[in-house]
Amino acid sequence: MPMSVTHLGTGSRGNATLVECGESKVIIDQGFSGREFERRLSLMEIQPHEIDAILLTHHHGDHGGGAAIAQRRFDIPILCNDRTATALNLELSKVRIFESLESLEIGKLSLLPVPVPHSGADNVGFIASNGQERAAIITDLGSWTEELVTHIHGCQHISIEANYDHNKLWNGPYPMRLKERIGSRGGHLSNHQTGEFLSNVVTAETKSIVLTHLSERNNLPHLAESTVLYHLEDQFEGDIRISLQDGPEFTHHLSANESEIDARGRISLHL
Ligand SMILES: [Zn+2]
Numbered sequence: 064m065p066m067s068v069t070h071l072g073t074g075s076r077g078n079a080t081l082v083e084c085g086e087s088k089v090i091i092d093q094g095f096s097g098r099e100f101e102r103r104l105s106l107m108e109i110q111p112h113e114i115d116a117i118l119l120t121h122h123h124g125d126h127g128g129g130a131a132i133a134q135r136r137f138d139i140p141i142l143c144n145d146r147t148a149t150a151l152n153l154e155l156s157k158v159r160i161f162e163s164l165e166s167l168e169i170g171k172l173s174l175l176p177v178p179v180p181h182s183g184a185d186n187v188g189f190i191a192s193n194g195q196e197r198a199a200i201i202t203d204l205g206s207w208t209e210e211l212v213t214h215i216h217g218c219q220h221i222s223i224e225a226n227y228d229h230n231k232l233w234n235g236p237y238p239m240r241l242k243e244r245i246g247s248r249g250g251h252l253s254n255h256q257t258g259e260f261l262s263n264v265v266t267a268e269t270k271s272i273v274l275t276h277l278s279e280r281n282n283l284p285h286l287a288e289s290t291v292l293y294h295l296e297d298q299f300e301g302d303i304r305i306s307l308q309d310g311p312e313f314t315h316h317l318s319a320n321e322s323e324i325d326a327r328g329r330i331s332l333h334l
């Protein structure tokens with residue numbers, strides 16, 4: 064059964080990503096208000112009660128800030144690690160706590176949480192699998208580990224943050240302490256770091272990449288894309304896209320052959 068990945072929006076004002084396989088639907092991160100979450104899903108013609116689970120990467124407001132409202136208002140089960148649940152004050156009896164590298168089975172999907180470094184948070188990236196293909200969703204990390212490279216290597220789809228352009232950050236208006244925090248090992252990935260990471264994990268199997276969580280002040284889509292492609296050179300011949308704050312914009316379908324624009328005007332990439 065094919066799997067698809069749709070970003071409902073990514074960035075410092077809210078993140079949510081829909082992963083589907085047949086009837087199975089999971090959301091990775093819920094950083095939107097209840098109303099905004101419902102509205103973005105409705106653009107996909109999906110009702111909140113159709114969502115099987117929300118998995119959280121970490122507790123920061125743009126990723127977990129809307130989890131409690133989704134749990135209360137729509138009764139959607141939440142899965143996250145202990146620190147994230149505690150920091151978000153979630154109703155623990157309704158939360159499934161996972162450990163890093165514990166395989167989580169949700170309908171036709173399995174999801175693997177892989178730890179990533181991010182200051183003041185116990186953050187994970189997720190690898191979603193339908194048994195044939197693997198799609199990685201990784202965000203909010205200042206650096207990467209060998210463990211992450213091992214797990215992401217050869218994924219068919221990779222969504223990863225490209226948060227800032229090095230020059231724009233360091234020459235920009237942010238206070239020095241904030242610049243240092245963003246640029247630190249536990250901050251966010253620059254376009255160059257993301258390109259370097261991808262050059263370690265992209266293989267001939269990798270068909271699509273989405274760059275996410277671009278800083279609205281310290282980055283531009285064309286800088287993110289050109290920097291990443293510079294690092295990948297001939298290594299990647301698939302499709303590269305940018306997910307911005309307002310989505311959903313497009314859906315990546317794994318295991319198909321052509322691209323088309325669907326009835327709702329979204330581009331579906333059949334890879
Ligand atoms: Zn974030």
Ligand SMILES: [Zn+2]
Binds near residue numbers: 121123181184
């Ligand atoms: Zn964060």
